Amino acid sequence: MTTEGQELEGSGEKLGLGVAARLSRYLMVLTQARKMGKETISSQELADYTHVNSTQIRRDLSGFGKFGKRGVGYNVDALIGEIRQILRTSGQHNIALFGAGNLGTAIAGSDIFADHGFSVVALFDTDPAKVGTRVGNLVVRHYDEMRDVIRDEEVVVAVLALPSAVAQGVADDLVEVGVKVLFNYTEALLHTPPEVTVHASSPAVDLLYALYFYLA
Amino acid sequence: MTTEGQELEGSGEKLGLGVAARLSRYLMVLTQARKMGKETISSQELADYTHVNSTQIRRDLSGFGKFGKRGVGYNVDALIGEIRQILRTSGQHNIALFGAGNLGTAIAGSDIFADHGFSVVALFDTDPAKVGTRVGNLVVRHYDEMRDVIRDEEVVVAVLALPSAVAQGVADDLVEVGVKVLFNYTEALLHTPPEVTVHASSPAVDLLYALYFYLA
Numbered sequence: 312m313t314t315e316g317q318e319l320e321g322s323g324e325k326l327g328l329g330v331a332a333r334l335s336r337y338l339m340v341l342t343q344a345r346k347m348g349k350e351t352i353s354s355q356e357l358a359d360y361t362h363v364n365s366t367q368i369r370r371d372l373s374g375f376g377k378f379g380k381r382g383v384g385y386n387v388d389a390l391i392g393e394i395r396q397i398l399r400t401s402g403q404h405n406i407a408l409f410g411a412g413n414l415g416t417a418i419a420g421s422d423i424f425a426d427h428g429f430s431v432v433a434l435f436d437t438d439p440a441k442v443g444t445r446v447g448n449l450v451v452r453h454y455d456e457m458r459d460v461i462r463d464e465e466v467v468v469a470v471l472a473l474p475s476a477v478a479q480g481v482a483d484d485l486v487e488v489g490v491k492v493l494f495n496y497t498e499a500l501l502h503t504p505p506e507v508t509v510h511a512s513s514p515a516v517d518l519l520y521a522l523y524f525y526l527a
Numbered sequence: 528m529t530t531e532g533q534e535l536e537g538s539g540e541k542l543g544l545g546v547a548a549r550l551s552r553y554l555m556v557l558t559q560a561r562k563m564g565k566e567t568i569s570s571q572e573l574a575d576y577t578h579v580n581s582t583q584i585r586r587d588l589s590g591f592g593k594f595g596k597r598g599v600g601y602n603v604d605a606l607i608g609e610i611r612q613i614l615r616t617s618g619q620h621n622i623a624l625f626g627a628g629n630l631g632t633a634i635a636g637s638d639i640f641a642d643h644g645f646s647v648v649a650l651f652d653t654d655p656a657k658v659g660t661r662v663g664n665l666v667v668r669h670y671d672e673m674r675d676v677i678r679d680e681e682v683v684v685a686v687l688a689l690p691s692a693v694a695q696g697v698a699d700d701l702v703e704v705g706v707k708v709l710f711n712y713t714e715a716l717l718h719t720p721p722e723v724t725v726h727a728s729s730p731a732v733d734l735l736y737a738l739y740f741y742l743a
Binding site: 328329331332333335336339358361362363364413414417418420421423424427429468470492494508510512513514515516517518519520521522523524525526 | 544545547548549551552555574577578579580629630633634636637639640643645684686708710724726728729730731732733734735736737738739740741742
């Protein structure tokens with residue numbers, strides 16, 4: 312049993328962000344496979360569709376007691392159930408959105424994250440006309456509450472969908488409060504310390520990733 | 528030399544969509560690596576970041592004469608130059624956008640595709656107030672021109688970012704004119720023949736793919 316396996320097994324233990332993201336990725340492909348009427352799937356097929364290598368997949372899945380049958384593979388339904396369960400109980404990672412404009416509200420209003428191990432727990436803005444309004448299951452909060460919410464909810468990913476002019480200030484606050492991964496949808500070039508990862512994103516960049524996922 | 532290698536070598540031969548998407552994916556990681564000051568990269572490192580297996584990567588790259596040095600890897604700068612060149616000359620695949628609303632214009636206005644083997648060649652709408660206006664390098668065209676443009680420009684991917692109520696009609700037209708891959712950003716559940724692939728997308732779904740790419 313690998314360390315990673317043990318990490319997955321530990322009851323009450325939180326899954327690492329990387330493991331959770333891989334499981335979520337398997338789940339997306341499995342859900343698609345079920346739609347297409349597939350009852351079993353091999354680790355090689357999962358590898359082909361997720362672009363995670365099959366050794367890693369077998370290690371991740373054996374970590375919570377799922378072993379594919381040689382020549383048959385994994386039962387799709389059962390695996391979907393197990394991954395959902397594990398993501399729900401120990402794989403949820405929290406995301407906070409900054410900016411309740413078009414993009415922020417489009418992301419906040421989606422229910423795709425909940426099923427896939429991510430949870431959008433807060434949407435911040437400073438516009439008095441937006442603060443207090445409802446978007447999906449969230450109520451837009453004032454940016455002043457940001458520090459408390461990020462700490463209380465253990466937010467690990469922040470999404471910046473706000474005017475470029477305020478992006479660096481928000482990034483500085485996020486770094487200070489300990490967020491380690493930023494998705495930057497603004498045009499601003501952000502300066503952050505080396506331990507913080509900044510991903511320059513846009514609807515176009517994200518579409519490119521979706522193209523990679525489906526076409527590569 | 529593999530068949531794939533020969534496919535890549537052939538002068539004037541168009542790269543397959545899958546090969547082009549993989550090369551584009553390598554390019555994105557290589558560009559990131561260069562930013563971080565890396566001068567060489569191994570196929571295993573490329574595999575770790577792109578989630579394409581290293582055998583496939585070596586096959587793709589040896590196909591156009593690039594062989595990594597054992598224990599050293601590929602020269603990052605040289606590989607970026609080569610991949611850009613090959614994507615530009617035989618790896619461009621054309622995308623058409625339907626709907627010049629917020630999402631459509633955000634995607635159309637981006638210059639990320641050109642560098643990565645995809646080209647947004649047309650943006651269609653039916654709104655007289657939008658047709659003829661400029662978005663990035665494109666002029667919004669009337670939907671009536673769709674068939675001719677798709678055929679002339681050999682469009683392979685269509686992106687539907689328009690009202691749900693008209694999505695099925697547009698999908699039917701696209702199927703008829705021969706487009707094989709649809710990214711559906713509407714809420715509509717599209718009915719298409721089996722040879723056409725429909726990807727239910729949204730800014731939230733795309734963010735999830737970006738999360739997978741960066742975190743898994």
